[in-house]
Amino acid sequence: MASFVLVAVLAVPALGALITALLPDRAGRIAAAVAAAITFLLTVLLILTRDPGAGWFAYGPRTGAPPVVPWAQIDVAWIPALEVDFHLGVDGISYPLIVLTGLLTLLCCGYTVKQVPAGGGSGRTLAALLLVLEVGILGTFLALDLVLFFVFFEVVLLPMYAVIAGWGGPERRRAARKFVLYTLFGSVLLLLGVFTVVVAAGTADLLALAGGLGLSRTTQYVAFVLFALAFAVKAPLWPLHTWLPDAHTEAPTVGSVILAGVLLKMGTYGLIRVGVGAAPEGAAWAAPVLGILAVAAILIGSLVCLRQTELKRLIAYSSVGHMGFVLLGIATLTVTGMQAALIGNIAHGVITGLLFFLAGAIKDRTHTGLLSELGGLRETAPRLAGLLAFASIASLGLPGLAGFWGEAFAVVAAIERGGPLWTTLAVLAAAGGAVTAAYFLRLLRRVTHGAAKPEPAQPRVQPIEWIAWSPLVLLALLIGLIPALVTLDTHAPIIAITEALR
Amino acid sequence: MIQSVNHLALLPLYLAAGTAVLVLITDLATGRRAPVIGAAVAGGLATAVAAPPAASADATFCTGSACSWVPSPLAASMAVLFALLTLGVLGLSTPVLRLGAAPAGEFCFLLACAMTGGVVIGYAGDLITLIVGLETLTLPLYVLVGLRRFAPGAPVTTAGSAAAVTFLLVSIVSTAIALVGAALLFAATGALHLTALTGTAAAPDLAPLATVGVSLIVIGFAFKVAAVPLHAWAPPTYDGAPLPIAAYLSTASKLGGVLALALVVPRLDTGPLLAVLAVLTMTVGNLVALRQTRMVRLLAWSSVAQAGYILAPLAAGAAGVAAAAAYAVLFIVLEFTAFAAVVALRPPSADGGQIAEYRGVARRSPWLAAALVLAFAGLAGLPPGLAGLFAKVTIIDALIDTGWGWLAGVVALNAVIALAYYLRAAAILYTGPPGIAVADLRMPKLPVSRPVAATIGVAAAIAIGLGFAPQLLFDALT
Numbered sequence: 001m002a003s004f005v006l007v008a009v010l011a012v013p014a015l016g017a018l019i020t021a022l023l024p025d026r027a028g029r030i031a032a033a034v035a036a037a038i039t040f041l042l043t044v045l046l047i048l049t050r051d052p053g054a055g056w057f058a059y060g061p062r063t064g065a066p067p068v069v070p071w072a073q074i075d076v077a078w079i080p081a082l083e084v085d086f087h088l089g090v091d092g093i094s095y096p097l098i099v100l101t102g103l104l105t106l107l108c109c110g111y112t113v114k115q116v117p118a119g120g121g122s123g124r125t126l127a128a129l130l131l132v133l134e135v136g137i138l139g140t141f142l143a144l145d146l147v148l149f150f151v152f153f154e155v156v157l158l159p160m161y162a163v164i165a166g167w168g169g170p171e172r173r174r175a176a177r178k179f180v181l182y183t184l185f186g187s188v189l190l191l192l193g194v195f196t197v198v199v200a201a202g203t204a205d206l207l208a209l210a211g212g213l214g215l216s217r218t219t220q221y222v223a224f225v226l227f228a229l230a231f232a233v234k235a236p237l238w239p240l241h242t243w244l245p246d247a248h249t250e251a252p253t254v255g256s257v258i259l260a261g262v263l264l265k266m267g268t269y270g271l272i273r274v275g276v277g278a279a280p281e282g283a284a285w286a287a288p289v290l291g292i293l294a295v296a297a298i299l300i301g302s303l304v305c306l307r308q309t310e311l312k313r314l315i316a317y318s319s320v321g322h323m324g325f326v327l328l329g330i331a332t333l334t335v336t337g338m339q340a341a342l343i344g345n346i347a348h349g350v351i352t353g354l355l356f357f358l359a360g361a362i363k364d365r366t367h368t369g370l371l372s373e374l375g376g377l378r379e380t381a382p383r384l385a386g387l388l389a390f391a392s393i394a395s396l397g398l399p400g401l402a403g404f405w406g407e408a409f410a411v412v413a414a415i416e417r418g419g420p421l422w423t424t425l426a427v428l429a430a431a432g433g434a435v436t437a438a439y440f441l442r443l444l445r446r447v448t449h450g451a452a453k454p455e456p457a458q459p460r461v462q463p464i465e466w467i468a469w470s471p472l473v474l475l476a477l478l479i480g481l482i483p484a485l486v487t488l489d490t491h492a493p494i495i496a497i498t499e500a501l502r
Numbered sequence: 503m504i505q506s507v508n509h510l511a512l513l514p515l516y517l518a519a520g521t522a523v524l525v526l527i528t529d530l531a532t533g534r535r536a537p538v539i540g541a542a543v544a545g546g547l548a549t550a551v552a553a554p555p556a557a558s559a560d561a562t563f564c565t566g567s568a569c570s571w572v573p574s575p576l577a578a579s580m581a582v583l584f585a586l587l588t589l590g591v592l593g594l595s596t597p598v599l600r601l602g603a604a605p606a607g608e609f610c611f612l613l614a615c616a617m618t619g620g621v622v623i624g625y626a627g628d629l630i631t632l633i634v635g636l637e638t639l640t641l642p643l644y645v646l647v648g649l650r651r652f653a654p655g656a657p658v659t660t661a662g663s664a665a666a667v668t669f670l671l672v673s674i675v676s677t678a679i680a681l682v683g684a685a686l687l688f689a690a691t692g693a694l695h696l697t698a699l700t701g702t703a704a705a706p707d708l709a710p711l712a713t714v715g716v717s718l719i720v721i722g723f724a725f726k727v728a729a730v731p732l733h734a735w736a737p738p739t740y741d742g743a744p745l746p747i748a749a750y751l752s753t754a755s756k757l758g759g760v761l762a763l764a765l766v767v768p769r770l771d772t773g774p775l776l777a778v779l780a781v782l783t784m785t786v787g788n789l790v791a792l793r794q795t796r797m798v799r800l801l802a803w804s805s806v807a808q809a810g811y812i813l814a815p816l817a818a819g820a821a822g823v824a825a826a827a828a829y830a831v832l833f834i835v836l837e838f839t840a841f842a843a844v845v846a847l848r849p850p851s852a853d854g855g856q857i858a859e860y861r862g863v864a865r866r867s868p869w870l871a872a873a874l875v876l877a878f879a880g881l882a883g884l885p886p887g888l889a890g891l892f893a894k895v896t897i898i899d900a901l902i903d904t905g906w907g908w909l910a911g912v913v914a915l916n917a918v919i920a921l922a923y924y925l926r927a928a929a930i931l932y933t934g935p936p937g938i939a940v941a942d943l944r945m946p947k948l949p950v951s952r953p954v955a956a957t958i959g960v961a962a963a964i965a966i967g968l969g970f971a972p973q974l975l976f977d978a979l980t
Contacts, residue, residue: 081976082892082899121932136885147895155885165929177925184884184921188914191895195902195910 002049002072006088006142009042009098010135013105017131020124028124029113032131036102036109039134043102046072046090050489069492070207071095073144083204087145092489093272093342094141097265100349101141103475104261105134107468108254111357114464115364117167117252126167126254132159133258140266146204149274150194154187156263160255168250175250182243186233190270193226197278209278211499217281224282227275228290234267237290237327238297241320248316249369253360256312260319261353265345268326272338276330277497283333284501288421291331291414295425297324298432305439311359311369314443315352318395321436322348322407328429329410332422333501337413338494339487344406346486347394347479351403354391354472358384361465362447365458371443376452381459385448387469394476396440397433401480407433511559511573511625513552514581518621521545522614529607535599542592542610549621550585553578554978561627568695570627576827577624579978580761583831584620587754587838588613593957594746594842597850600951604649604744612642612649613750620754623761628695629684629719632762636726637677639758643751644670647743661853665742672725672735680722687715699769716770720779723766726759727809730782740802745854748798749841752805753834760812760830768820776817781912784810788919797844798854800927801837804881807920808833814913815897818904825900827979832893832968833881839961840877846870846950846958857927864931866945871931873962880965882924883917888969896972 016035020028049072073089090098109127116123136159139152157180165176198204200219215223233240244264248256276283283290301321308314322344329341361384362377363369378385394401397408411433414426461469479485509516521542528541557578561569591613599606619638626632648666652658684694690712693699721732728736740748767776787807794800812830815822844854847863847870864871880887883894894917901910968975 079892079973079976081973082895150895151885151888151891154891158879158884158886161925166932173929177922180925181918181922185915185918188917191898192902192907192910192914195895195899196907199899199903 003074005042005045005049006072006074006090009039009046009142010088010139012039012042013131013134013138017128017135020128020131023124025122025124029109029116029127032124032127033106033109033113035131036106036134039138040099040102040106043098043138046095046098049090070144075144078148082147083198083202084147084151085145085205087148087205088139088142089144089207090142091493092491093493094269095489096342096346096486097141097262097269097349098138100265100346101134101137101262103471104257104349104353105130107353107471108257111464111468112254114462115253121166126163126252129159129163130254130258133163133263137262137266141269144206146194146198146206146209146274146278148204149206149270150187150190153190153266153270156266157183157187160259160263163255163258164247164251167252167255170250171246172250175246178243179247182233182240186230186240189226189233190230193223193230196223196226206273206277210497211277211280213278215279220279220282221285222282224275224279224286227279228271228286231267231271231275232293234270235264235323235327236267236320237293237323238300238320239293241297241301244320245313245316248319248356249310249313253356253364256316256356256360257353260316260356261349264319264323265349268323268330268341268345271327271330272341272497276333280498280501287331287333291328291422291425294324294327294331295428295432297321297327298429299435302432302435302439306435306442308439309371311362311371311374311443311447312356313369314371314439315355315359318436318439319348319352321432322352322395322403324432325407325410325429328425329406329413332410332413332417333498334413334416335491335494335498336409336416338498339490340406340409340413342490343402343479343483343486344410347402347406347476350472350475350479351391351395354387354469354476355395357465357469357472358388358391361461362388371446374447375450376448378448380452381461383461384459387461387473388448389444390473391476392440392444394480396437399480402476404480405483505563508560508562510556511562511571513556513559514549514578514621515618515625517545517549517552518581518585518614518618521549522611522618525607525610525614529611533607535606538606538610539592539596539599542614543589545614546585546589546592546617549617550582550589553581553585553621563627568627568697570631570695571625572627572696573625576979579831580624580757581621583757583834584617584754587750587757587834588617590838590842590957590961591746591750591754593953594749594845595744596953597951598744598746601851603651603851605651609646609649612646615642616640616646616750616754620758623758623765626765627697629688629699629766630694632696632765633677633680633684636680636723636758636762640673640677640726640755643747643755644673646747647739647751650744661742662744665739668735668742669739676722676725676732678722679718679725683715683718683720683722685715686711686718690715696765696769699766716772717775719766720763720770720772720775723759723762724779724813726762727756727812728806729779729809729813730786730806733783733787733806733809736806737799737802741796741798741854744851745798745841745845745848748802748854749838749845752801752841753838756805756809757830757834760809760826763813763816764823764826767816768823771819773817773819776813777906777909780810780813780817780909782810783807783813784913784916788916788923791923792919794923795857796854797857797860797927800857800923801840801844801854804920804923805837807916808837808881810916811894811897811913814906814909815900817909818900818906821904822897822900824976824979825896828896828972828975829893831975831979832889832972835961835965835968836877836880836887836890839873839958839965840881842954842958842961843870843874843877846954847874847948849948850951857930860927860930862931862934862945865934866947867950870950870958873958874931875928876962876965878924878928880969882921884921886969887965889965889972890969892969892972
């Protein structure tokens with residue numbers, strides 16, 4: 001039963017994409033939404049495979065058995081010649097991300113039923129591509145085989161290129177090309193890293209690899225550098241982030257939502273599961289550099305945001321800062337830091353997904369994204385302005401909303417780590433958090449307050465928009481109040497992954 | 503001395519050569535197009551079907567323990583591949599033959615001869631058989647490249663003849679080089695059979711002679727795979743040849759060279775030479791491909807770069823042969839799919855044309871455009887071209903496994919460069935002219951003849967199938 005659900009989570013969107021591509025336009029979009037809904041239900045159902053007793057006592061001294069015990073798994077030999085197994089599984093680290101992927105894809109497919117970006121290809125093709133993207137992202141989160149992880153990591157590249165290049169803004173081709181070349185550069189490094197580990201360890205099983213599996217120190221250093229670079233491009237980590245603002249500015253709304261909401265998380269998830277998991281000594285060795293870059297990303301990202309003049313570009317740069325907090329949490333290599341990173345991942349996905357939906361709605365209505373040409377939204381479209389204010393405040397990390405936990409506990413973890421370096425990093429990161437508040441308040445002042453500049457063509461929030469946005473609003477509130485929703489079952493797997501460092 | 507000949511081992515050769523004879527006789531007897539093509543198709547199918555069961559037969563033409571005809575799973579798989587490629591090219595050529603742009607009898611006969619040569623290469627157990635096979639594969643192609651009749655009133659071009667002459671001259675030189683190399687190696691080591699082949703000379707003062715011989719053999723074969731700096735003939739030849747023949751040149755003819763190298767390299771110490779050739783080939787091929795504006799030239803330069811990826815694992819010697827062979831097969835399937843889609847997207851007997859002429863064709867022919875995108879994605883090593891992804895994975899695995907990590911890094915970086923031009927060529931299929939969305943384009947339908955459609959369908963199905971089950975290929979090769 002459990003393995004059936006695991007396979008179905010990938011098979012349903014894949015089949016859905018195929019059916020969507022073959023149906024006529026409108027029917028195809030509805031079929032895509034249905035497939036996404038079924039997939040979302042299946043991702044939620046995965047929690048039933050969790051055995052509440054087993055997860056907590058599965059770790060302990062290494063006795064030969066894999067220390068990470070997933071809730072459910074399926075393991076079938078696929079390509080013995082390359083040591084690739086079709087090995088899927090779900091545990092506390094991947095489960096929240098899997099559900100988030102299912103949810104965001106459902107919202108985007110539902111949104112596409114009503115709203116197709118103008119000037120591009122057919123909405124049916126867009127919906128099919130969203131489903132293909134979902135297959136790749138879910139596969140990456142589910143894969144417990146290193147080579148399989150790489151294969152799914154690659155699946156998202158061309159569909160995302162097509163989404164940006166086919167339905168994006170005026171500069172879409174250049175932005176899409178930049179996106180795909182940068183991320184391919186990252187993934188070829190991942191490929192090199194994967195086989196450095198697989199050849200040295202003689203297995204590609206991530207469960208067996210977790211904890212280093214006695215890889216030599218040099219191998220771990222080399223592998224971690226390759227992994228860190230690969231995931232730093234995807235996450236993205238300053239200074240490898242330059243593809244992100246362009247891609248976000250040009251991408252259609254649903255593309256931005258998926259890109260910011262879950263695609264970037266493949267980088268941070270990979271860093272935890274593959275980078276730290278397979279090469280823990282390499283991670284410990286490189287952690288200070290990673291921490292410094294993460295804090296640089298926080299500071300530079302938020303300072304750049306203060307100077308941004310375009311709505312979507314600003315939100316995109318804010319992602320650089322937020323992902324900086326996530327990476328800082330990972331770099332501390334402590335349980336608190338990792339849990340902060342996991343909450344930060346989910347919170348950023350929910351909030352930035354919502355922000356991009358809102359930015360898209362504002363741009364559609366006013367036909368401009370320039371802050372200087374926007375203003376007075378709270379008078380012309382009060383509901384929209386209220387939602388934007390809510391999302392911005394959640395994003396700047398107000399306690400009680402989702403954004404708070406990840407950022408605050410990344411800083412706490414850095415302080416816990418102790419020593420002059422980590423304390424300095426914690427202080428600087430906290431200062432970056434303050435700048436974050438500054439630029440979001442500036443954004444609100446420019447967009448919602450002031451004199452009403454252009455009259456929005458459609459001031460009311462449409463029903464389809466309520467349907468697409470309200471789950472995100474609720475989740476931002478819910479995770480803010482009960483962060484344990486995300487971290488419920490993460491303690492044991494994180495201990496297992498970082499065991500070698502203790 | 504009377505030798506016993508194992509006819510079962512020779513069955514694929516008999517069938518391939520028999521195809522050529524059958525085609526010739528059918529043409530003489532009937533003089534009509536349909537029976538000739540039918541005979542060629544039947545012969546090709548028979549060869550493809552008969553090769554695998556004959557793979558386990560004993561080697562034959564032996565002197566002592568060294569044999570000149572050595573069946574192996576690799577040889578049988580390659581024979582199947584050559585036969586399938588021949589069938590594919592026949593399928594793609596049918597519209598041209600129907601127009602009378604080339605005489606059907608001669609065309610099919612020459613193609614069957616080339617197939618015979620290709621089948622021989624994999625089974626070759628000594629250098630002479632190997633080079634004879636390679637020449638039998640190439641010789642008919644000189645004629646096929648230039649074989650073209652012009653309809654009354656059609657503009658007469660000499661592009662085909664020029665391409666044929668270029669190809670002829672380069673091939674003669676490369677064969678001469680390989681033969682001299684073989685001769686020097688024989689003089690220095692006294693070995694001709696591949697099993698006895700070593701790079702070490704019988705006497706110390708002959709060592710330089712052996713080294714030169716080995717290098718010349720590798721260089722001679724490198725011409726056939728169009729490795730840089732011996733590649734300059736390929737782009738003009740491909741572009742001047744009729745499209746189906748260009749497809750054959752960049753797949754079957756290249757496979758012949760790769761196979762010859764793969765048979766020779768494990769026994770000789772050629773790692774550094776091949777590594778340099780591989781790095782140059784992939785880098786130059788990719789960089790020049792970035793600047794191409796003609797479709798066939800783009801494919802030609804990309805196939806130069808792909809030859810570099812194939813050469814890279816061969817630098818690791820025997821340990822890399824399986825990876826190189828697997829990469830070669832997957833590359834050939836994808837390259838052939840790309841050429842087949844290009845043939846179908848163009849009017850019969852047209853050349854490849856400018857890349858800009860493919861603007862928006864996805865609107866007119868969505869399935870053909872999808873096949874071309876699948877092929878390009880595979881050549882770039884990305885899903886949905888899973889076959890290409892696993893091809894790249896295979897060689898990176900082999901290179902890191904054998905300690906050639908830096909070469910794996912060069913391959914990986916080249917894959918990024920390559921994506922830029924594959925992407926450009928693929929994106930143009932879905933781009934309307936400036937200011938017009940592709941959904942609003944109105945284009946005249948271009949009918950695709952049934953054999954061409956069937957060929958693309960089969961090629962794409964094989965590409966997709968191998969993408970999901972590459973283990974089938976690895977099993978077939980070992």
